[in-house]
Amino acid sequence: MPIDTFTCFDAHVHVGRWQSPDFGGHGSDLASVAGVLSAAGFTGALVMPTDSGDNAGTLSSLQAFKGPLSFRFAPWINPRDASLPAFLEANAGHIAALKFHPSFCRLPLTAPEWRPFLQHAADRGLPCVVHCGRWQEVAGWSITLGVAASLPSVPFVLSHMGGDSPALVAGAATAIRERRLDNAHLGTESIREPWVVGRAIDAIGCDRVVFGSDHNLNHPRSFLAVIDALGLSGAERAAILGGNARRILAPRAGQTA
Numbered sequence: 001m002p003i004d005t006f007t008c009f010d011a012h013v014h015v016g017r018w019q020s021p022d023f024g025g026h027g028s029d030l031a032s033v034a035g036v037l038s039a040a041g042f043t044g045a046l047v048m049p050t051d052s053g054d055n056a057g058t059l060s061s062l063q064a065f066k067g068p069l070s071f072r073f074a075p076w077i078n079p080r081d082a083s084l085p086a087f088l089e090a091n092a093g094h095i096a097a098l099k100f101h102p103s104f105c106r107l108p109l110t111a112p113e114w115r116p117f118l119q120h121a122a123d124r125g126l127p128c129v130v131h132c133g134r135w136q137e138v139a140g141w142s143i144t145l146g147v148a149a150s151l152p153s154v155p156f157v158l159s160h161m162g163g164d165s166p167a168l169v170a171g172a173a174t175a176i177r178e179r180r181l182d183n184a185h186l187g188t189e190s191i192r193e194p195w196v197v198g199r200a201i202d203a204i205g206c207d208r209v210v211f212g213s214d215h216n217l218n219h220p221r222s223f224l225a226v227i228d229a230l231g232l233s234g235a236e237r238a239a240i241l242g243g244n245a246r247r248i249l250a251p252r253a254g255q256t257a
């Protein structure tokens with residue numbers, strides 16, 4: 001099936017250089033990210049900084065960008081960044097979502113340090129993109145789902161579909177269904193096995209799965225191939241590849257697209 005260029009949106013893209021030694025100094029600027037996304041058939045993305053937390057630099061590069069892709073911005077929430085509350089207020093009109101990384105910040109999402117930012121999301125109706133991984137005490141999907149249950153008006157996207165392993169994805173999807181967490185979604189970044197994505201879709205439906213690549217670490221074509229291996233209908237594929245993200249990230253009053 002040809003890529004539907006109208007709907008292809010990558011809801012998990014990083015711009016900038018990584019600080020964690022795990023990534024060997026890897027980085028890329030917005031122009032190169034835009035080139036990769038365009039070549040892969042994407043027309044838009046939710047862009048966030050790396051673990052550098054360079055929110056101001058990322059936003060200014062987005063504001064200087066001249067298309068044709070359409071980008072939305074998610075600042076990196078580091079609760080130890082004393083300048084962050086003022087940044088969020090000053091740039092509220094340009095912020096589409098908030099990005100939380102409990103592992104890099106070494107704080108579970110239930111830690112009081114996150115609370116003002118979760119409240120900010122609730123007050124503004126901003127979606128929260130939350131890294132979930134194998135470090136269960138800090139980045140376990142169950143922690144994020146507990147917070148999502150306490151903030152039902154806030155859309156949550158659990159990155160890596162709740163954690164990069166078949167058992168973690170299955171656990172997250174089952175819990176979302178059984179607890180009827182209508183505000184919880186699973187982001188597809190870094191899940192390589194189509195059957196893992198397929199079982200999650202069986203549990204929660206295509207409307208709760210949001211395409212993400214984790215570019216500039218991964219390549220969007222890798223995870224596009226995973227979705228295309230599922231044999232979905234055109235409507236199901238369009239929902240995962242953009243419709244769901246566009247719904248969750250729809251500009252609120254006072255925001256620019």
Ligand SMILES: [Zn+2]
Pocket residue numbers: 012014214
């Ligand atoms: Zn990421």
